[in-house]
Amino acid sequence: QVQLVESGGGLVQAGNSLRLSCAASGGTFRNYAMGWFRQAPGKEREFVAAISWSGSSTRYADSVKGRFTISRDNAKNTMYLQMNSLKPEDTAVYYCAADREGYLRVGVSDYDYWGQGTQVTVSS
Numbered sequence: 001q002v003q004l005v006e007s008g009g010g011l012v013q014a015g016n017s018l019r020l021s022c023a024a025s026g027g028t029f030r031n032y033a034m035g036w037f038r039q040a041p042g043k044e045r046e047f048v049a050a051i052s053w054s055g056s057s058t059r060y061a062d063s064v065k066g067r068f069t070i071s072r073d074n075a076k077n078t079m080y081l082q083m084n085s086l087k088p089e090d091t092a093v094y095y096c097a098a099d100r101e102g103y104l105r106v107g108v109s110d111y112d113y114w115g116q117g118t119q120v121t122v123s124s
Contacts, residue, residue, distance in 0.1 A: 002027030002113050004096050009118030012086055020081040022096030022115060029077040033099040035111060036081045038092035047106040059104040086122045093117040
């Protein structure tokens with residue numbers, strides 16, 4: 001079983017950048033495909049980005065394509081989400097998640113392990 005801890009959230013002005021990190025422990029990180037999701041107040045949790053176990057393949061939600069970049073460092077057991085050109089509609093709690101068996105999946109129920117989330121607030 002893998003434990004996930006997100007960090008790097010905060011309050012930023014629109015147009016600025018943030019980098020989120022997701023540190024994994026308790027499992028073999030490179031065995032998992034990974035994803036980022038977010039949940040805004042009153043809304044369903046939604047897919048943001050996913051990355052294959054090797055890091056060679058990625059997938060993005062249309063709403064963040066071209067602005068966000070997902071990456072991972074298997075030697076450091078860490079995944080990242082670089083968020084540029086942030087917009088107020090990006091405000092949400094961001095979660096990282098691990099998928100034992102899948103490949104670039106987008107469904108919340110596809111993922112087996114979740115972090116506690118980190119708040120990102122973008123002011124206009």
